[in-house]
Amino acid sequence: MADPILFRPLPLRSRIARNRIVLAPMAQYSGIDGMPQDWHLANLATRAVGGAGIVFTEVAYVAPDARISAGCLGLWNDAQEAAFAGITRFIAGQGALSAIQVGHAGRKGSTTKAWEGGKPRRPADGGWNLVGPTDQPWSDASNIPRAMDAGMIADAVAAFAATAARARRAGFDIFEIHAAHGYLLNEFLSPLVNTRDDQYGGDPVRRSRFLMEVIDAVRGEWPDHLPLFIRLSCSDWVPGGITIDDTVELCRRIAARGDVDLIDCSSGGVDPRQQIAFFPGYQVPFADAIRNRAGIATGAVGMIQSPFQAEEVLANGRADLIFLGRTLLADPHWPLHAARTLGAEVRWADQYLRATRF
Numbered sequence: 334m335a336d337p338i339l340f341r342p343l344p345l346r347s348r349i350a351r352n353r354i355v356l357a358p359m360a361q362y363s364g365i366d367g368m369p370q371d372w373h374l375a376n377l378a379t380r381a382v383g384g385a386g387i388v389f390t391e392v393a394y395v396a397p398d399a400r401i402s403a404g405c406l407g408l409w410n411d412a413q414e415a416a417f418a419g420i421t422r423f424i425a426g427q428g429a430l431s432a433i434q435v436g437h438a439g440r441k442g443s444t445t446k447a448w449e450g451g452k453p454r455r456p457a458d459g460g461w462n463l464v465g466p467t468d469q470p471w472s473d474a475s476n477i478p479r480a481m482d483a484g485m486i487a488d489a490v491a492a493f494a495a496t497a498a499r500a501r502r503a504g505f506d507i508f509e510i511h512a513a514h515g516y517l518l519n520e521f522l523s524p525l526v527n528t529r530d531d532q533y534g535g536d537p538v539r540r541s542r543f544l545m546e547v548i549d550a551v552r553g554e555w556p557d558h559l560p561l562f563i564r565l566s567c568s569d570w571v572p573g574g575i576t577i578d579d580t581v582e583l584c585r586r587i588a589a590r591g592d593v594d595l596i597d598c599s600s601g602g603v604d605p606r607q608q609i610a611f612f613p614g615y616q617v618p619f620a621d622a623i624r625n626r627a628g629i630a631t632g633a634v635g636m637i638q639s640p641f642q643a644e645e646v647l648a649n650g651r652a653d654l655i656f657l658g659r660t661l662l663a664d665p666h667w668p669l670h671a672a673r674t675l676g677a678e679v680r681w682a683d684q685y686l687r688a689t690r691f
Contacts, residue, residue: 346558351428367410368413369417378427382682390420394408395493396437400443435511440471440476462478464481508555513599519566523569561593571603585628596627598623611636614636616633
């Protein structure tokens with residue numbers, strides 16, 4: 334295959350991704366007090382060495398009580414900022430762009446780690462109090478959140494801005510606002526959860542007000558020359574919830590602002606009643622619809638495994654980037670192997686040149 338699109342550089346404001354392959358944010362539940370550990374450096378460094386164009390951290394939370402679990406990462410203090418700076422330096426040294434996803438868990442926070450069952454942790458047992466659009470819990474077993482008033486929303490917006498400033502100082506190239514998977518910003522967007530009747534609830538414009546305020550606040554700290562992404566749940570997969578048509582309309586309004594560069598197109602997570610049929614590329618139609626109907630660049634994610642499938646998505650104008658999660662967890666050097674499969678010329682790390690003949 335001559336000049337596969339998967340391996341063409343992609344300009345993103347002042348940055349250039351060396352190819353269209355992205356390590357998607359994948360929670361590792363291995364932080365201590367929000368701090369990245371040796372595990373995180375090894376995990377992210379391996380994917381940079383393995384040839385990914387953009388290497389995303391897992392989501393980093395804006396405050397201790399904004400996390401999913403005690404093992405989740407954060408970026409709310411100087412020590413965390415310094416630890417992330419070491420990671421971004423290594424990633425840059427391998428020719429990849431470093432990216433950080435930032436979020437607030439909302440009513441889905443204060444749980445045990447995934448491999449401990451993700452069970453709710455009560456404040457009396459080392460957990461913390463939760464917040465959300467209303468006081469309705471995510472499930473019958475979940476902790477009950479406190480409905481956020483305007484002051485609490487303003488505090489959360491300010492926390493996103495403070496984290497953006499820290500991400501800038503830590504050397505990240507890309508900042509992504511996490512507004513998907515049933516976490517706080519997604520909770521405000523979804524009519525299944527947001528039943529408020531104030532300026533932050535009601536019609537789709539008011540339900541998106543919190544997100545728009547976060548975008549404004551982040552851009553106040555995140556320089557204009559650096560790209561800003563947003564991850565959205567493009568469908569709630571529940572009747573009465575967000576649909577792709579709703580998300581296209583939201584993205585048209587986001588695109589008109591001019592300060593967001595790409596929509597990372599995921600889905601689900603806001604309601605345990607969701608019904609999702611999983612198969613390779615099951616979320617690609619969301620990226621396709623938003624790119625071609627809303628006029629903004631998109632990233633496709635969701636069990637994409639084959640280099641030929643990734644190339645098809647790009648070649649047919651269905652997305653601009655390919656986000657790989659489990660695929661890159663299983664094979665950190667998937668980009669190098671994909672280049673060989675598609676006939677692209679790529680640069681291996683000097684230390685690995687002996688492996689290129691196999």
